[in-house]
Amino acid sequence: MIWIRRLSVLSCLAALAVSPAFAFETPAKQAFILDYETGIPLYAKNAEEPMIPASMTKIMTSYVVFDMLQKGTLSPEAKFTVSQNAWEKGGWASGGSTMGLSIGESVSVMDLLTGVIVLSGNDACIVLAEGISGTEEAFAKEMTAIAQEMGLKTASFKNATGLDEEGHEISAADLAMLAKLSIETHPEYYGLYALPSFEWNGISQPNRNPILGKISGVDGLKTGHLSVSGYGLVASATEGDERRIVVINGLDSISARAASAERMMRAAFRQFEVVAPFEAGETVGTIPVWLGKQDTVEAVVTDDIAIGIESSERRDMSAKIVLATAVTAPIEEGQKIGTLVISGANGLSEEYPVVAKEKVSKIGLLGRAFEGFAGLFDTGVATSEPVTEAE
Known part of the structure; x- marks a missing residue:
């Protein structure tokens, strides 16, 4: 049975109130805003459920290559040959996003990586996957294993491109964390996401990110689209000393994605913030104690919140x-006695342990007998049932 006791801390939280404004809404089916510096979520809409990421998958494909380049197990000058398979699945004839590679063409890892990031080239993804792991399937298994090791528990990749395949999925929250880790661990390669265009075989194509160059500070990351998933985007931007990462998915058109992405990124800086209501050791409530030498004990948080x-x-x-x-x-003293739950209207809820501020000894046999006898005449809440909520 769960006991709940409402905190006097509500007044502390309410004291933070500002003048009313419209709450943020988005037509995206999945959406997430992450504060880069703290890793704290600012907004969530269906963000924990696995979804089809489409070409946003390529952030993970690129991350695996970034890792190999950083470790020295792969050279940026190494060249891979374009296979018939890569051309058929990802070339111009496929009708999907492509770098425009030709069968038998020998292409450097760095050019392929640029084709993946800027042009969303399916052909470039497959060439990299086959060159590194032998097959795209084997590379996708490696992608999943690395993602799981990174803590991206919803990640399950079946290919390197993001093309529709059963079981290929990841949540919006995990995509945002993947973007954060890409920026954090591979700053030397992250700049590729900000390139406005890339030319291959005499054909120049623009970066597909609709807010790159439109909103100051935007420097990545990746769009995605499939008929089964709608239009999506993972984007990141800086403003002053702050960085925000935004994920949207499930929009019904290119224009809707562009409009939603712009509005959401601006809102990420204007309408959302990180606050610190409690410090480690601060009292957040008073808990009644049964059979104690004192009736209550102060509950304190163990960490800064x-x-x-x-x-x-x-x-x-x-x-x-x-x-x-x-x-x-x-x-x-210091014994865990409950959990502090802080919830917001933005769909987020966080839990933190609370512990006893001081030691409370047990009353003696006589005291216990008296307390039990007194309970027979208690006209308040019955002692046999817990208080489910008390102001």
Whole structure:
């Protein structure tokens, strides 16, 4: 049975309130905003459920190649030959996004990587996959293994391109974290995402990112589109000393993606922020103690707490302490006694352990007998049932 006791801390959170504004909404089926510096989510809409990423997959394909280049197991000057398979699945005749490679052509890793990132070339992805792992299937298994090691638990890749294949999926939240890790661990290659165009075999194609060059500070990352998933984008931008990462997916047109991406990126800096309501050791509530020499004990948080919120919805934040069971003496100082749950109207909820600020000894046999006898005449809440919510 779960006990819940509402905190007086609500007044502390409400004190952060600002003048009312419209809450952020997006037509995207999946959406996520991540604060780069802290790794704290600022907004989420169906962000934890696995989705079809389409060509946003290529961020992971590129990450694997980045890793190999950084470790020295692959040279940027190494050349791979374009196979019949790569040309058929990813060349001009395929009708999909392509670098425009020719069968038998020998292309450097760095050129292929640029073709993947800037042009979303399916052919370039397959050439890299076959050159590195022998087959695209084997490369996709390696992609999944590396993603899982990185903590991207929803990641399951069946190919290097993002073309529709059963079981090929990842969540919007994990895509945002992948983008963060790409920027963080491979800054020497991340700049490829900001290239405005790339020319191959005499044909120049523009970067497909619709807000690159349109919003100041945007420097990546990758679009995606399939008929089964709609239009999506992973984008990142800086403003001053802040960086935000935005993921959207499931839009119904190119124009809708462009408009939603622009609005969401601007909102990421204007409407969302990271706040720090509590410091480690701060008291966040008072918990009743059963059979203790004192009736209550102060609950404190163990770490500094920082959360992402939408500025206009500070008033709608809620905080409560959840107890798995009644708190019964004896209690040691620092003993976990519950969980602080902070929720916001932006769809996010975070949990933090709370511990006893001080030791509470158990009352003696006589005291326990008296407390039990007194309970027979208690006209308040029945002692046999927990308080499910108390102001």
